Amino acid sequence: MFLCVCNAITEDQVVWAVRERGAESVEAVFEALEAKPDCGRCLGAMAEAVLAIRAGEPVAVALDPAMDPWATPWGCRGRCRPVWGRPAEVAKAS
Numbered sequence: 615m616f617l618c619v620c621n622a623i624t625e626d627q628v629v630w631a632v633r634e635r636g637a638e639s640v641e642a643v644f645e646a647l648e649a650k651p652d653c654g655r656c657l658g659a660m661a662e663a664v665l666a667i668r669a670g671e672p673v674a675v676a677l678d679p680a681m682d683p684w685a686t687p688w689g690c691r692g693r694c695r696p697v698w699g700r701p702a703e704v705a706k707a708s
Contacts (some may be wrong), residue, residue: 615673617660620652625663625673632667640664 615625621644631637631646640660644650651657663673 617663618649618651618656620656621647621649623647623649623656623660628660628663629667629673632664637664638668 617623617625617628623643627647628643631643635642635646637643637646640651640657643660643664666673
């Protein structure tokens with residue numbers, strides 16, 4: 615699963631950064647992966663992932679279509695880039 619679409623950062627890469635590079639924060643994950651946040655919408659999901667990995671728990675980024683009908687498998691929920699078929703007024707409100 616992608617946690618950051620802007621940088622194409624996957625869950626596996628975050629696991630690697632935390633376990634192998636000792637990243638203890640989202641900032642440290644980006645540094646270990648030699649990336650920088652772009653839109654910033656992934657930061658909450660990435661923070662949840664870092665905490666879960668450090669606690670030895672599975673990464674579970676909640677996607678609730680009832681709360682967000684445009685939910686995607688990405689941590690940023692697709693808001694960082696336009697999603698095809700998404701009404702313009704919804705995209706502007708995001």
